[in-house]
Amino acid sequence: MVIRIDDYSDVPIYQQIRNQIVMGISDGRLAAGEQLPTVRALAIEMGINTMTVSKAYQILKSEGYILTDRKNGARVRPEMSKSGALSDANKWELKRIVSEARLSGVSKDELIGIIEEGYKEGEK
Amino acid sequence: MVIRIDDYSDVPIYQQIRNQIVMGISDGRLAAGEQLPTVRALAIEMGINTMTVSKAYQILKSEGYILTDRKNGARVRPEMSKSGALSDANKWELKRIVSEARLSGVSKDELIGIIEEGYKEGEK
Amino acid sequence: MVIRIDDYSDVPIYQQIRNQIVMGISDGRLAAGEQLPTVRALAIEMGINTMTVSKAYQILKSEGYILTDRKNGARVRPEMSKSGALSDANKWELKRIVSEARLSGVSKDELIGIIEEGYKEGEK
Amino acid sequence: MVIRIDDYSDVPIYQQIRNQIVMGISDGRLAAGEQLPTVRALAIEMGINTMTVSKAYQILKSEGYILTDRKNGARVRPEMSKSGALSDANKWELKRIVSEARLSGVSKDELIGIIEEGYKEGEK
DNA sequence: GTGGTCTAGACCACG
DNA sequence: GTGGTCTAGACCACG
Numbered sequence: 001m002v003i004r005i006d007d008y009s010d011v012p013i014y015q016q017i018r019n020q021i022v023m024g025i026s027d028g029r030l031a032a033g034e035q036l037p038t039v040r041a042l043a044i045e046m047g048i049n050t051m052t053v054s055k056a057y058q059i060l061k062s063e064g065y066i067l068t069d070r071k072n073g074a075r076v077r078p079e080m081s082k083s084g085a086l087s088d089a090n091k092w093e094l095k096r097i098v099s100e101a102r103l104s105g106v107s108k109d110e111l112i113g114i115i116e117e118g119y120k121e122g123e124k
Numbered sequence: 125m126v127i128r129i130d131d132y133s134d135v136p137i138y139q140q141i142r143n144q145i146v147m148g149i150s151d152g153r154l155a156a157g158e159q160l161p162t163v164r165a166l167a168i169e170m171g172i173n174t175m176t177v178s179k180a181y182q183i184l185k186s187e188g189y190i191l192t193d194r195k196n197g198a199r200v201r202p203e204m205s206k207s208g209a210l211s212d213a214n215k216w217e218l219k220r221i222v223s224e225a226r227l228s229g230v231s232k233d234e235l236i237g238i239i240e241e242g243y244k245e246g247e248k
Numbered sequence: 249m250v251i252r253i254d255d256y257s258d259v260p261i262y263q264q265i266r267n268q269i270v271m272g273i274s275d276g277r278l279a280a281g282e283q284l285p286t287v288r289a290l291a292i293e294m295g296i297n298t299m300t301v302s303k304a305y306q307i308l309k310s311e312g313y314i315l316t317d318r319k320n321g322a323r324v325r326p327e328m329s330k331s332g333a334l335s336d337a338n339k340w341e342l343k344r345i346v347s348e349a350r351l352s353g354v355s356k357d358e359l360i361g362i363i364e365e366g367y368k369e370g371e372k
Numbered sequence: 373m374v375i376r377i378d379d380y381s382d383v384p385i386y387q388q389i390r391n392q393i394v395m396g397i398s399d400g401r402l403a404a405g406e407q408l409p410t411v412r413a414l415a416i417e418m419g420i421n422t423m424t425v426s427k428a429y430q431i432l433k434s435e436g437y438i439l440t441d442r443k444n445g446a447r448v449r450p451e452m453s454k455s456g457a458l459s460d461a462n463k464w465e466l467k468r469i470v471s472e473a474r475l476s477g478v479s480k481d482e483l484i485g486i487i488e489e490g491y492k493e494g495e496k
Numbered sequence: 497g498t499g500g501t502c503t504a505g506a507c508c509a510c511g
Numbered sequence: 512g513t514g515g516t517c518t519a520g521a522c523c524a525c526g
Contacts (some may be wrong), residue, residue, distance in 0.1 A: 332475030
């Protein structure tokens with residue numbers, strides 16, 4: 001999976017990496033159990049600091065998205081524990097987006113369309 | 125309308141203020157043309173610096189959500205120019221949320237429910 | 249001549265009044281020697297403070313656009329002393345506008361068109 | 373590129389900085405992609421506060437003239453999105469200047485000359 | 497009384 | 512080292 005960084009984004013690089021890996025897992029580009037590149041390899045490939053990649057992996061691990069062991073590096077967690085609930089942060093963020101969309105004259109259906117799409121991708 | 129700041133959030137205070145005012149406008153708690161508290165009043169009420177409130181207002185102004193005049197302070201803009209399009213940033217953010225929700229086992233309908241709710245509030 | 253104030257403009261009200269009167273003189277809506285409304289009358293008509301109108305008139309007087317006498321109030325100066333030169337401030341401001349226009353992809357001809365128009369209006 | 377501040381101008385310092393950088397980009401003194409001085413460096417060089425420079429940069433960023441990244445500071449944006457339209461504010465300002473120029477006996481051609489010059493500079 | 501500007505100085509996250 | 516955030520406090524123009 002290709003990870004694409006926007007150097008000029010307000011979102012920190014480690015966060016961008018973390019986000020794209022989560023999205024990759026969700027839409028099936030990264031399979032359960034799949035091996036991730038090593039910190040060093042990814043850092044070199046992207047031309048960034050290893051600390052930055054490492055921070056992204058640490059977050060993914062603490063969130064339960066990946067597993068790491070010293071021998072094999074990191075891989076996508078096979079069985080993810082599903083809380084079944086939307087996090088508070090995401091809930092508020094979603095509400096914010098809906099508010100802005102509505103005020104910009106974006107239709108409800110356009111937002112729903114994006115959601116439908118996100119649940120369709122990588123469907124088994 | 126009460127504005128509530130989370131001191132432990134990593135979202136800057138001025139951004140939190142900005143977000144809550146936008147959400148207030150969208151859901152009708154702030155009516156078109158309604159007077160906002162003065163910079164000073166809000167700063168005192170919230171126990172923060174006037175510069176911080178001022179920055180929030182200036183962003184809202186530059187985004188077209190509010191108007192300010194020297195005499196009366198700030199008001200919600202009566203007629204807002206609607207771009208009709210979701211911003212790129214919000215689109216990506218929404219996709220990220222959908223990915224995380226899906227991986228947490230949150231149903232598509234729960235997300236759609238939040239959207240429906242956001243479009244219903246303050247409806248005339 | 250109708251003077252229209254934008255309460256939400258960053259330009260101070262007295263400056264807006266001053267500008268519109270200068271433009272009125274330039275395009276012929278205000279004739280040389282023509283009587284202006286009294287400070288009081290204009291203030292009441294516009295629903296603003298007399299001090300604000302007074303300040304506008306004082307600037308116009310100091311710039312040589314109008315004459316005032318205690319008896320007759322203010323009127324447009326019949327023979328205006330023409331310096332023949334663009335003020336430094338206006339020259340820089342014009343350069344700024346040209347720079348921004350160019351970077352926005354506005355054609356040279358569009359700017360020239362606005363100038364031609366300004367010199368045509370009220371031509372004798 | 374040298375930025376020169378007029379302490380006696382009523383144009384705010386951050387606005388003067390912003391204006392001069394825009395003009396520098398337009399006339400080619402600042403090339404696309406070129407590095408700008410860091411906020412701190414420019415503040416020291418000009419003997420002003422970092423907040424003031426920072427505000428100028430943030431405006432330039434929000435207007436799409438520059439990009440900033442955490443590592444390298446600010447650069448002139450390589451490809452600018454061109455609206456193709458003159459802003460309302462600039463249009464009115466231009467009309468005001470034309471009115472004043474005309475009343476001062478400045479010829480139409482002198483104004484056009486300034487425009488031609490502005491579109492010639494930095495031409496490739 | 498209103499918002500806007502500016503400073504000195506501290507602290508922070510990112511990389 | 513970079514930009515970003517926040518504060519306390521001063522001063523200003525406008526109306």
